[in-house]
Amino acid sequence: MNRVFCRFLLLLIVLLFLPHAVYAGANLEVNTPAITSLKQSMQGRHIQLVNYYENGAVGFTKDGLLALRDANVVPLAKRQVVNGLISAENQDRNLLYREIARANKHPEWEKEIRATFSQRWIKLAKTGWWYQGAGGSWSQK
Template identity: 45%
Template sequence: MRKLAYVLLTSLLVALVGCVTINVYFPEAAAQKAADQFIGTVLDKAKPADQGNDGKDEPKPAEKPGKQPSAMLLDLLIPAAYAADTPGTPDVRIQTATTEAIRGRMQQRFQGSLGALFDSGAVGFTKDGQIAVRDASKVPLNQRAEVNASVADENRDRSALYREVANANGHPEWEAQIRATFAKGWIERARSGWYYQDPSGAWKQK
């Protein structure tokens, strides 16, 4: 009887672990929405003032007090339905000092050299959520070392961002999925004329 009870208990524990594993899923749609918002705060802030409006001023909706778009990054990574299914789940952190610092550095780079490098076609988005020098001939020889350093800095921040988002949500195993989600978002929000890699690694122009 004792052996039978042990077998039954073990089976029950395995079943319970299986249920927990099934419930901890990657919220792809919510993650994509959050990634798009983060990317927007980087690229849109670096957008030239006259781009996309044909010289006409368009009315902007009044800003509402409360969370900024970047402050919703981590909040959206866990959907409400998942939280409801797991009573007692702690509140997801809206943002971290690390993601905010990374966002600021990315904005500065795109407002500075990176935006111009993308415009010229020298640099493009890679299929894995990074950036790369696509055509070094478009960069003056005496500036190439500086460009390579800027690209390396950007890629370090991107890797740190994907890791931080996964860790901040308590799921470091999501890092690869977070990276893939952001990779898709960077390419989708790339401006007309910018280059990106397709799934095969070939360079394409938007």
């Protein structure tokens, strides 16, 4: 009987520390080959997109993507290019959010990861860039 009690006690102690061990490792895995290649692809595209962030043609949506905010500031000849950039970037971003969730073995986290990114893109955006508020209207940083 005493031995059983001791075993229980030992198990209790181990279990008490287990959550801390799990919690201490709370760093998201973002160094997979898929994430690295997505980052590189987005990095190359950013050089082109930054002009459209600055002139307000493209803004950051509340769901962590890009949208054409004001087509009028883009010359007609360039509109197709901008639309292509936006859709390619959005495809990469969607893949990025899903890939981070999957790399951390929690595919169900995709929504929260998207929400986190959405806030951080806007937070780190430069003065003058446009973003969508919670209500869907556009504001300028």
